[in-house]
Amino acid sequence: MPSYISGYFDGEGCFSVSISPRPSLRVGWEVRPSVALSQNADRREVVDLVHAYFLCGTIRRDSSDRTVKWEVRSLRSIVDSVLPHFDRWPLLSGKQSDVALLARVCLQMEQGEHLRPQGLIEIARLASTMNPSGIRRYEIEEIETSIPR
Amino acid sequence: MPSYISGYFDGEGCFSVSISPRPSLRVGWEVRPSVALSQNADRREVVDLVHAYFLCGTIRRDSSDRTVKWEVRSLRSIVDSVLPHFDRWPLLSGKQSDVALLARVCLQMEQGEHLRPQGLIEIARLASTMNPSGIRRYEIEEIETSIPR
Numbered sequence: 001m002p003s004y005i006s007g008y009f010d011g012e013g014c015f016s017v018s019i020s021p022r023p024s025l026r027v028g029w030e031v032r033p034s035v036a037l038s039q040n041a042d043r044r045e046v047v048d049l050v051h052a053y054f055l056c057g058t059i060r061r062d063s064s065d066r067t068v069k070w071e072v073r074s075l076r077s078i079v080d081s082v083l084p085h086f087d088r089w090p091l092l093s094g095k096q097s098d099v100a101l102l103a104r105v106c107l108q109m110e111q112g113e114h115l116r117p118q119g120l121i122e123i124a125r126l127a128s129t130m131n132p133s134g135i136r137r138y139e140i141e142e143i144e145t146s147i148p149r
Numbered sequence: 150m151p152s153y154i155s156g157y158f159d160g161e162g163c164f165s166v167s168i169s170p171r172p173s174l175r176v177g178w179e180v181r182p183s184v185a186l187s188q189n190a191d192r193r194e195v196v197d198l199v200h201a202y203f204l205c206g207t208i209r210r211d212s213s214d215r216t217v218k219w220e221v222r223s224l225r226s227i228v229d230s231v232l233p234h235f236d237r238w239p240l241l242s243g244k245q246s247d248v249a250l251l252a253r254v255c256l257q258m259e260q261g262e263h264l265r266p267q268g269l270i271e272i273a274r275l276a277s278t279m280n281p282s283g284i285r286r287y288e289i290e291e292i293e294t295s296i297p298r
Contacts, residue, residue, distance in 0.1 A: 004159075046159055092153065
């Protein structure tokens with residue numbers, strides 16, 4: 001079963017880090033890690049199974065494209081529940097590099113680096129190398145020029 | 150590893166039966182079972198791994214959409230190499246019903262049913278319930294009305 005879940009995530013899973021403007025934060029940007037899995041609503045069994053397996057995350061129906069999406073955004077849950085699984089049962093494709101990058105970002109967030117200008121820039125650079133990346137080059141430049149030094 | 154492969158196929162695999170006009174055959178239609186897996190060319194590792202695991206099928210690059218596709222069309226290979234795997238490590242979603250339907254079609258083909266009018270109709274009906282189906286309702290009617298009795 002654990003190995004089955006890794007195989008499923010290798011095809012359908014998404015490991016990402018998004019960075020969005022957030023004026024209320026001192027650095028002006030919010031870092032949000034995410035692990036997600038989508039499936040057509042008419043065969044959501046594996047999404048439910050993944051939810052029950054990891055014991056975290058939320059399931060959301062998207063009525064526009066009739067999919068069901070499981071997603072974990074909590075740093076605590078990603079670090080405690082999700083990453084240890086993929087450490088023990090890694091993906092066998094290049095997507096495992098996204099897992100490794102997400103793990104590095106989460107580690108830096110646990111040390112509060114996302115709240116410090118230099119740390120934020122490093123996280124943005126790491127995130128930009130992930131696929132699919134929520135961060136584009138111009139956004140990194142925007143982050144670098146916008147944050148207080 | 151076997152379980153990983155089943156998890157991957159649950160998301161990305163495709164089990165199908167296509168039926169196409171073939172005037173050279175007495176029944177006028179050719180039945181072609183298929184097991185396939187596609188992936189973006191830039192992370193084809195799992196496709197290669199699946200090829201090496203099943204020891205059958207072919208890998209084809211589709212330059213139009215930059216994907217790599219592994220596919221088995223040989224009845225012998227599907228029956229001897231692919232189906233036993235999914236019998237022992239079944240898919241955990243509703244897609245397993247496609248595997249079961251493909252297995253029934255292959256069994257009937259081994260008995261030569263696809264070369265007989267009544268067998269062909271039964272196969273076409275089974276195939277039409279698969280998802281994604283290569284056969285639409287009007288095609289079944291076309292088959293039923295076209296074959297010699």
